[in-house]
Amino acid sequence: METEDSSSENGLLHRKQALYSSLDSCFEIQKEMYRGQQYSQIYFARLHLMRTLLYSLLPNWKPHIHVCTVIGLEEGKECIIVGTLYKHMKLKPSILEEYSKERSATPLVRPHNFMHPDDHLILEDESGRIKVCGDVLLPSVYVTGVVVALHGKETGTGDFWVEDVMEAGIPHQIERPIKSGEDKYVIFVSGLDIGSSTSNPLKFQLLVDHITGHLGDKKEQSIAAKIVRVIIAGNSVEIPRGLLNGQNLGSKDQFTLSEPIKELDIQLTQIAAGIPVDIMPGPNDPANFSLPQQPLHRCLFPSSSAYNTFRSCPNPHLFQLDDVSLLGTSGQNIDDLEKYSDANDKLEFLERTLRWRHVAPTAPNTLGCYPFTDRDPFFVETCPHVYFVGNQEKYETRLIKGAEGQIVRLICIPRFSETGVAVVLNLRNLECHALSFGTEFG
Amino acid sequence: MATSKSDMKGFFKQKKKSGGITKAKAKSSSTKKSLSPKRSATYGSDITQPAALISHGSPDIEDDYDEKEEVLRQFDMNMAYGPCLGMSRLARWERAKSLGMNPPEDIGHLLKAGKVGAECLWEGRV
Numbered sequence: 001m002e003t004e005d006s007s008s009e010n011g012l013l014h015r016k017q018a019l020y021s022s023l024d025s026c027f028e029i030q031k032e033m034y035r036g037q038q039y040s041q042i043y044f045a046r047l048h049l050m051r052t053l054l055y056s057l058l059p060n061w062k063p064h065i066h067v068c069t070v071i072g073l074e075e076g077k078e079c080i081i082v083g084t085l086y087k088h089m090k091l092k093p094s095i096l097e098e099y100s101k102e103r104s105a106t107p108l109v110r111p112h113n114f115m116h117p118d119d120h121l122i123l124e125d126e127s128g129r130i131k132v133c134g135d136v137l138l139p140s141v142y143v144t145g146v147v148v149a150l151h152g153k154e155t156g157t158g159d160f161w162v163e164d165v166m167e168a169g170i171p172h173q174i175e176r177p178i179k180s181g182e183d184k185y186v187i188f189v190s191g192l193d194i195g196s197s198t199s200n201p202l203k204f205q206l207l208v209d210h211i212t213g214h215l216g217d218k219k220e221q222s223i224a225a226k227i228v229r230v231i232i233a234g235n236s237v238e239i240p241r242g243l244l245n246g247q248n249l250g251s252k253d254q255f256t257l258s259e260p261i262k263e264l265d266i267q268l269t270q271i272a273a274g275i276p277v278d279i280m281p282g283p284n285d286p287a288n289f290s291l292p293q294q295p296l297h298r299c300l301f302p303s304s305s306a307y308n309t310f311r312s313c314p315n316p317h318l319f320q321l322d323d324v325s326l327l328g329t330s331g332q333n334i335d336d337l338e339k340y341s342d343a344n345d346k347l348e349f350l351e352r353t354l355r356w357r358h359v360a361p362t363a364p365n366t367l368g369c370y371p372f373t374d375r376d377p378f379f380v381e382t383c384p385h386v387y388f389v390g391n392q393e394k395y396e397t398r399l400i401k402g403a404e405g406q407i408v409r410l411i412c413i414p415r416f417s418e419t420g421v422a423v424v425l426n427l428r429n430l431e432c433h434a435l436s437f438g439t440e441f442g
Numbered sequence: 443m444a445t446s447k448s449d450m451k452g453f454f455k456q457k458k459k460s461g462g463i464t465k466a467k468a469k470s471s472s473t474k475k476s477l478s479p480k481r482s483a484t485y486g487s488d489i490t491q492p493a494a495l496i497s498h499g500s501p502d503i504e505d506d507y508d509e510k511e512e513v514l515r516q517f518d519m520n521m522a523y524g525p526c527l528g529m530s531r532l533a534r535w536e537r538a539k540s541l542g543m544n545p546p547e548d549i550g551h552l553l554k555a556g557k558v559g560a561e562c563l564w565e566g567r568v
Contacts, residue, residue, distance in 0.1 A: 035528060035529065035530070035533075036528055036529055037527070037528025037529055038527070040524075040525040040527070040528070041524065041525060041528060041529065043540070044524035044525055045524075045537075048524070048541055048543075049541070052542070126521045126522075126524075127521065363544065371528075373528070373529055374533075374536075374537040374540065374541075375535065439450075
């Protein structure tokens, strides 16, 4: 599929196109069969996958140090151990507290973050677990589920004193051919929250009109003609859950319940009629709860799913546009990291997940996840060029560079219903800017 | 115990010496192999079913397994292939193969032939 020239012929502007391929097959769970397994299987798959990787990286890091398992540790002997980190958190809510006579410590000022100065890390593999101490591995940075290699020694008290830590690191990236090309834009938007009291339908209509070229003069339309795809990253509707109280719904209530989705379908039809659109489910959307969230069903979008430009995608979503690979989620993974660890900004959480090579390390510990037995689909095989997360407070972006020359554009997409901001990415040079829509007068 | 040594034999009812764990009497036929635990985790010892306890009755568990089952149990217990609960033995073997762990081929053949227990040692008992 080649691009068409966007200069006008006979006064008509043509929209540019980009070659799209979806790599979401690893996130589909239709073929999985639940046999009563527990989460130990996915942890084993993750540990095995990442341990094999870390073992291959050890010769470049510390080639002469002996490698052993937790049970093979000898006191005072310097060695390297590889395992899954578990963070013991005092304030982490536990279902067992309901049954204990004494309540746990009262929450701190920030109840939505469960960190405590007494949190400590434990490294675990199949043979055993050992408490990790030292200043190198900060409990505030790490979360349960990250697989790392630790260099250190066992102390007299039975803890492991860490001298150095190695993470899996940013994976290898397929290089993009360096060619000037032409500007092609991708629009990211999330948190439309149609049906909620905060969403303003006029703002979204403005966005739709801008994308489809119904706004502005020729110059502005020619810019809009360079938009090749729209990605909607979760939380597109807000279903009035107050109606769902366990009783049978009357026809009026059923109508009210389905109104937000119908409105979304109408808007999506307008977009899909002119431009390819990907819609991902988010935490509030009518999709399954645990990750990977499956694509929203076609029957929710009777008119827009008639278009072949309409595509319902899972969360997380991995795809390729021309030669740019993009990976992103609707926000659950980063929001969960924010509850259990600390960072300067959301982009730092994003960068950490890339360096840990795992999109959602806290799954299945504190983030709902399907109990896979033989694979861990959240493992990042190759480095994407664009890594985005939806439903964040504000628009933030950064370009990070890896050790092997990888370049990744990190994007935090803000909630459109609150901010009126969508994100525009230029595929040619990975530059990003915000597109903001306001409806106030004066 | 106040009884003197000579009374010890009278204290416990005598039992026929049959060596090791006795076979249970014929139970109602358990058609579903996966439901009735026919396997014992204690091979060759009577530590869980000492003679004293079964002197008036029969063991709770049957213990008729052959060396094929023994090989498969060792496969279940091997930590390198991950946890065995929640997966059928064949699925676990396939997983070990796809993860590059080179599990022994004869276990694969044994499982595919299908005349052995499909589920792991602890299935239905934990």
